[in-house]
Amino acid sequence: MSVVADPSLGLPEAREGLQLERPRRHGVLRALWKHPRGRIGCVLVGLVVLLAIAGATGLTPYSPQLQNPLAVLKAPSLAHPLGTDQFGRDELSMVFQGLFVSLEIACLAVAIAGVVGTVAGIVAGYLGRWPSAVIMRVTDMLFAIPAILMALAIVTALGPGWLNTALAIGVGYIPIFVRIVRGPVLSLRESAYVRAGRVLGFSNVRLLFRHVLPNVAGIVAVQVMMALAWSILAEAALSFLGLGPPPPMASLGEMVSQSSSLAATAWWTLAAPSIAIVMAVIGFNLLGDGLRDAVDPRTQSR
């Protein structure tokens, strides 16, 4: 009787206490690359980011703002691979720029949500008692207010613009980060190595930043990917409701909602930004999936 264990597939039973561990950075990247969906995610996100950078730095076939009255609503051709819009602007160039704007909004939104949510989550988890009670109650309240209303209120109060759109989306996502982070911090606080640190006379600050924070970085990273995907969609929905950033620097969502009435006459104006959205969202989701598995020690061989 012979049995083989395939070390690449990992042990099913994790050692207790290693739940969140991530040994080495390049290990994560390698695991990500080995992960079939993670790899597709990497490629898609890489592509999306490259295109967005091209859009931001003007490395586009045409200037995204350049209007050409002679080429209005032209179907895709060699000159305009994704066609032109109602102003005769090149869709491809606009999609690049739109990607940049969308990513800009998504990144800022996630940065707001991630930083605020993670800090609040860590504080709530680590300090416990009343700070935790206050934070969790406020989180509950934020969670209970429909995100759309929050977004509406913020955009209406502060006026449209990518910063405010990002703020609107970010605020709605804060509670997720708080919840995602607090649980692990609660258990890390009681983990043997944080206790060991206490016995060794380490200060709370040191324990928090050197020992707790790095160990929730993995799940935060995964959540960041999911949040990016979500933010791109949320921005699109806000644009549909007229709360997106205004032209001329249109985001993808704005482009889609502007052209949704052109669907019958000029399908490419709808298709181009939609495909870009789908690409970005799928990319971030898959990257998140991959990352989730990559930071999970259970799928890591010793």
Add this chain to the structure above:
Amino acid sequence: MSGDIVLQATAVEKEYPARGGPAVRALRGVTLQVERASTLGVVGESGCGKSTLARLMVGLETPTRGRIEVMGHALEPGRALARQIQLVFQDPFSSLNPRITVAKALQEVLVVHRLGSTRTQRQSRVDELLGLVALSPRYRDRYPHELSGGQAQRVAIARALAVEPKILVLDEPTSALDVSVRAEILNLLVRLQDQLDLSYVFISHDLAMVRHVSDVIAVMYLGEVVEHGPYGEVLDAPCHPYTRALAAAIPVPDPTRRADPSALEVSGRPDAAREPLGGATGCPYLGRCPDAEAVCAEQHPALRPIEPDHTVACHVALRAPRRAPRGPLVERAPS
């Protein structure tokens, strides 16, 4: 043995608030002392409060009542005497931060306590510590998961020793390790004690192991010390019925000898009930004790000397004649 007491616990109680019920009384008046350069072994069944005692001793938690003194200084809430007393945990892997290399983990301790003023000083101290626990310097840059269990436990011990403590509390330091490395850690501990004049509190389930390293043994049952004395007396001539059951339950790695089944007559619930069966006043071991008498239900037995150094908390044992040493073991009938 010198009479120098480095750790003194007096009437220590610890209660944990429990949701929707009375508080869990994890420790119920424990009095113990550890002498300089000696080892106190603590045994007892799971959940009897051994780890709680360990946490209290190193100041991770504060006793609800009672007092703990380390090197003559009372432990105060929130002020751990890190430089005097250190703790080594059961599972070396979970007590080491998985993202920090061996050398960095040791250096961090030195930095926090400002031991060694320069980087090179600290580095040489790290090498020294690794040498102390017999780890070659090539493990310096390994992460915990790249170590074997025995090596990881050595690193944990080295880290505890980094602050040059006088006392080490070892909470089941070998039970997560393989049989083959157990010996290695025990040998190391014995050597370090001699070399550094350390005092140990050695907590374990494994009586053979405890017997091998301890000078004095305390047997705990439901948050109380029920028997306390020199290793030879406590384990070879146990007085308390619980100690007897414990000694008898251990399978002897020798097919020619077999435990005396009579010592094992443990009736009642085998899982430790949270509240002692004897109620508030009676003996906590009441429901499981084969020798119980009427007095056991009425009076809580205090720890009283049966020999000069040997105390027992059992009404019956204090009256009854001592059993023969090694009583529970009989020759196995040839099969």
Add this chain to the structure above:
Amino acid sequence: MRGVDLDVMAGEKLGIVGESGSGKSLTVLSVLRLLPDPPVRLLGGSITYAGQDLAAMDEKQLASVRGKEIAMVYQDPMSSLNPLLRVSTQIIETMSAHGVPKDTARRRCREVLHQVGMADPDRVAVAFPHELSGGMLQRVMIAMAVAVSPRVLIADEPTTALDVTIQRQILDLVEALHETSGMAVVWVTHDLGVVAQFVDRVLVMYAGRIVERASTAQLFSRPAHPYTKALIGTLPRDGAAHRSALVQIGGQPPDPARLGQGCPFRDRCPIAVDRCAHEEPPLLPAGEDSVAACWRVEG
């Protein structure tokens, strides 16, 4: 794991020892084809039970052997019982799966719980696993295993998570069941004490192979393989002086994924010779009822 031959005779008590990672669990799990596939795969060989090859069976046929003919008890009772179902549900469904009618099963459930020493079987039956202690859970596991009266009980370190006193009770319980029903027992452990007190015959495993097979008496009185000797030597024996140095095996077990040719124990072996480095020893006779995989055994 390679070339493991495991044969259990009807009504015998077999022990498997070895340090962590030596392949004990994989061996016993592969008997019932319960290996965690994908990561682990059964590559070859045959598993024969009462003349049938389990390795060639499909899932349906296997299901009729699992539990009914060969039952298993696992190391960690807490995680091996479904935490969301009542104890009775889990015991009864085992019997139902093997064709026992519902009401018979219900009666039998009570019976087996009583049989494994539960003072209050009715209370235990309606309890959820988390409401019971580790020792009780392990007894529930055993009750579940013996409910359909299997011919073989395989116990994979069923007491490592338990207290010594409770471990003792479980051992005694299985001993009693063995004696009354004549069921064969395979007891996996790393505790030499359990082996010494409890089984008739022992397999010693190292790095995925069997390195010694002997009767219990033989194993302790005249261990043949140097690994077995070392293992026995690490224990603080009775006669050893207080705080005296214990025998250490030294070195580390080899990475099972990177075994070269030769004896896997050679690096840690105090008596290794040149031959050990490039030729792997087969099991050689080492005494009256003992074989060992070592070139240096005196036959």
Add this chain to the structure above:
Amino acid sequence: MVMQVARRVSSMIVTLFGVSIIIFLILRLLPGNEVTASLGVSAGLLSRAQLAALDRYYGIGQPFYAQYGSWLGSVLTGNLGVSLASRTSVASLVGAALPVTLELAIAAMLIGEVIGVVFGVLGALRPAKLLDDVGQGISVFGLAVPTFVIGTGLVTFLASVFHYFPSSQGFVSITVNPWLNIQQIFFPALTLGLGIGAAVMRSTRTAMLEVIGLNFARTARGKGLSRRTVVWKHLLLAALVPIVTMSGIQLGYLLGGTVVVEDIFVLPGLGRLLLTSIDNRDFAVVQSVTLIYAAGFVFVNMLVDLLYTWIDPRTRA
């Protein structure tokens, strides 16, 4: 148990109270008031006397606490205040809109759960096989394509190919014409359900893959249980907690999603009521509708917690 329920309910009330204050403050931060909102630039045509009359009518210029107090008073008495834009009671507006959104949400949830759980379980059992790929495809599509694109696409497609658009002739309550009602709800629910299904499918699949490797799953197989019992009794039950969690979160987002879908599929639900009321600065309506959303959310969360304790006896303290 009673204590626990009491604690929950009181914390629910605190949350809702906090929500109502936050909402109230946010709304007062919005530029514009009832007058400019309802008249737009035409507000400039009004004379001073007219404006003064309107200010009095809308209660503009009253201190915040008085406004909040009077709204809270009307909520506590159950009539939720009066919509100043339409001069009808908020309770009647909500009474008409709530059942629509509720029906939509429930239908979307059902569709999402069925798609999600079925494909999630089957996919986890045979990873990387055809069924799994189909499921993953649906999940990627449902996750990545914006709801309003799916919705608009569906509406346009049905109308141009089948000349079919059941919702545009006015919403019909299920008690009046069940068949028409089901037609009207089905497509918007499908649109929302795809997104929910995608999320539920992912967590189902992950949870199933996780529990398949757990020890008790091995025990179940080792006992000789049939594959079906193992999967649908032991594994799915154990995977249910993450599925329920994800469903709870989805239901939270669903409330936001209904706004868009109600727009496209012409459903007179709460989402549309909310949007119009914000536009009209119809504060009483916005506050009450938001409070209802929040209450719904908190209620669902409580339900999820109850489900946890029902599924997992360990959480029954």
Add this chain to the structure above:
Amino acid sequence: GASSAGAASRVDRVDRVHRTAATRTFVVADTSSVEKLDPDVVTNFLDFQALGLIYQQLVQYNAKLQLKPELATSWSYSDGNKVLTFQLRKGVRFDDGEPFNAADVVASIDRALTPKTADASASFLSSVKKVVATGTYAVEFELSHPDNSILTGLTSVNFSMLPEAGIKAGNLATEPDGTGPFEFSSWSPNNSFVVKRNPHYWGGKVTLASVKIETVPTEQSIASALEANTAQLGLLTTPQVVDGLPSGLTRHKVLGLAYRALMLQDEHGPLANVDNRRAISCAITRHQVLQDAVFGDGRPVGPVPIGAFASKPVSVVCPTQNLKKAKAYLKKAGDPHGFTFSAIASDAEDPTDSAQATVVQSELSQAGIKMNVQNLAGTAYVQDWLAGKFQAAFAENGANPSPYVMYGRYFGAGGNLAVPAGYHSSTLQKLLAKGDAASTTAQQKPIWKKLSATLTTQAVWVWLFSAYNYAVTTSGVHGFQFEPTTTTSLIGLRTTKLS
């Protein structure tokens, strides 16, 4: 306010209507919804259209935007044009059967002019001192000064004729009662508004049994509803959507009663210089703006877009885009390399704003003028606009056949929109007053021509275009006429038949 029981019963009624007359209900789909039932306070287009089915006014426009009798059969000025007398139509009944007479007129106008009512058009009747009934069917308006635009004002739904009894009872805000072809049936705020045939209607037989105005929030969905024939009439504004409709549907279009302009402020900054304003005017190609904003489906217009006094659509300064001239003006203004200003816009107020801004921005840049666009949320825009807190504003302003009604409020003496208008000129004030006082069209014509010329030569604002409004009907709809004014645009339903 209304009791909740009342509202609930209205909702019930919607259901009932559906059940009994599902096939006979004529469904009109619009993106907005009927917001108010009180005709005096409504301001949005759909409210005008919906209440225009129920209520009537003293005078009204015909399809050529000329005044015609409605509830008044004739009118005449006397006393130096300071008294306006109406003879009322006889035999008119409200839909509750009560007859209509002079007392109703007096009560209606009084109600509109009471500040408490907050009638949005009250300022058009600011010259009215008093309204008195001089007989059962005769009413006299006493004016403070000669004012011909009062007739134009009276066409507004805001001056609908209401029953005196209803006014006294104070329940018109919830239970409309008018003399029009349809009577109120039910209303579900934000969703639907249903009227049924008024049996007492005086103007001939109405064939549609009931009409339901259904809110379908997106134009795409309206298109789908028409294709599915679940709506028989769709009101649309986006030409792309109309273009995409299948051929079986009938399209009706009229020039909308609103014009788009880039309003400029002359108070401070670069736009205070008339030559800079002229440069802007010369740099913009209106055709291009029209093309890009509404796909060419509209008309470039001058200050007076419609009616008898409609001005030539182009500016006197630059009839077409002329960059050379623009640069010349810049030079003259002392900014030869151009200047920078910012404009506010709001897609919430007018969905084509950002498209207009995009084109204008690009065209101005050709002349070296940099326009920053600030896209504001609806109410923020309204606030800034009302407070005149902008340099330039993309605006969609209401048009009217009467130039006085259109511009008196911006540029006339004491006009209440003087602040957003941002331009003060005594010339304009005089012109407006003179035109208002002139009693005949012939007298008015030259005055209004001069007004248009002044507005454009001074480049007070830049007038851009008016877009079409569309009504699309399904194949079974006959006899529908899309009337050009907002107030009456659905009145064609009076003669509509459904096959």
